[in-house]
Amino acid sequence: MGVELYLVISTIMLCAGIYGFLIRKNTLAMLISVELILNAADINFAVFNKFLFPNQLEGHFFTLFAIGIVAAETAIAIAIIINIYRNVQSLDVDKIDKMKH
Amino acid sequence: MDITLQNVVFIIVAIFISVFSVLTVTTKKIMRSVTYLLFVLLGTAAIYFLLGYTFLGAVQIMVYAGGVVVLLVFSIFLTKADENLNIGIKIKKVLPILLTVLIGGGLIFFIIFTHNFLPMASTDAIEELNMKTIGFALVGGGKNQYILPFEAIGVLLLACIIGGLLIARKR
Numbered sequence: 212m213g214v215e216l217y218l219v220i221s222t223i224m225l226c227a228g229i230y231g232f233l234i235r236k237n238t239l240a241m242l243i244s245v246e247l248i249l250n251a252a253d254i255n256f257a258v259f260n261k262f263l264f265p266n267q268l269e270g271h272f273f274t275l276f277a278i279g280i281v282a283a284e285t286a287i288a289i290a291i292i293i294n295i296y297r298n299v300q301s302l303d304v305d306k307i308d309k310m311k312h
Numbered sequence: 313m314d315i316t317l318q319n320v321v322f323i324i325v326a327i328f329i330s331v332f333s334v335l336t337v338t339t340k341k342i343m344r345s346v347t348y349l350l351f352v353l354l355g356t357a358a359i360y361f362l363l364g365y366t367f368l369g370a371v372q373i374m375v376y377a378g379g380v381v382v383l384l385v386f387s388i389f390l391t392k393a394d395e396n397l398n399i400g401i402k403i404k405k406v407l408p409i410l411l412t413v414l415i416g417g418g419l420i421f422f423i424i425f426t427h428n429f430l431p432m433a434s435t436d437a438i439e440e441l442n443m444k445t446i447g448f449a450l451v452g453g454g455k456n457q458y459i460l461p462f463e464a465i466g467v468l469l470l471a472c473i474i475g476g477l478l479i480a481r482k483r
Contacts, residue, residue: 263429271365279468
């Protein structure tokens with residue numbers, strides 16, 4: 212069982228995330244897709260660390276810090292989304308155009 | 313690939329993750345989407361456990377399943393997000409996006425399977441990463457030790473708390 216099989220999983224996850232990010236109109240659904248993309252990257256770090264450099268821990272710690280940063284990013288993003296909802300009464304990205312004109 | 317317990321578990325986890333990550337972005341209700349995302353994140357934790365990174369798997373479950381998903385569910389309850397997610401998506405828009413994703417994914421698969429990776433470590437007996445090693449590496453200041461990012465992420469989380477309060481408070 213090689214490194215390729217793990218990379219296949221993370222590629223499927225990444226492609227699903229990109230598809231969702233491009234096709235969804237709801238900001239919360241887009242945020243969920245971003246979580247998928249970040250998670251795929253995290254898997255790659257851990258897998259490369261384990262299979263190609265088993266005596267070091269760089270990938271392990273990079274994943275650890277990435278998880279912390281993702282938590283911070285999600286908290287801020289949800290604060291912004293709720294604030295937008297309070298002003299626009301909608302989560303649809305097509306309706307968020309107050310600052311356009 | 314011979315049939316060992318590890319391979320069987322890996323295949324089950326792989327199918328689980330693939331199915332649920334596709335369902336996450338195609339389902340109609342946002343509540344279901346978050347639930348499928350939770351399953352994907354738990355599957356990722358299972359992969360970390362399979363690799364022997366048990367601490368990482370525990371962190372993944374705590375932060376994602378315990379923090380991020382709960383945050384998402386709360387924000388869904390706070391907003392009116394119960395309409396159909398797939399409404400207003402036309403086939404004319406789906407096709408180019410699907411094509412982009414499929415071509416990109418095919419390219420990545422091509423690179424993965426034609427690239428010669430470095431000689432790989434044996435995966436027959438993956439041993440668990442020692443907790444003591446992680447602890448010393450996380451709060452040590454020497455080479456290959458990570459006290460600086462550890463402190464930086466603490467400051468980042470503090471800034472995140474203050475920023476979140478400032479953005480979301482009522483005026």
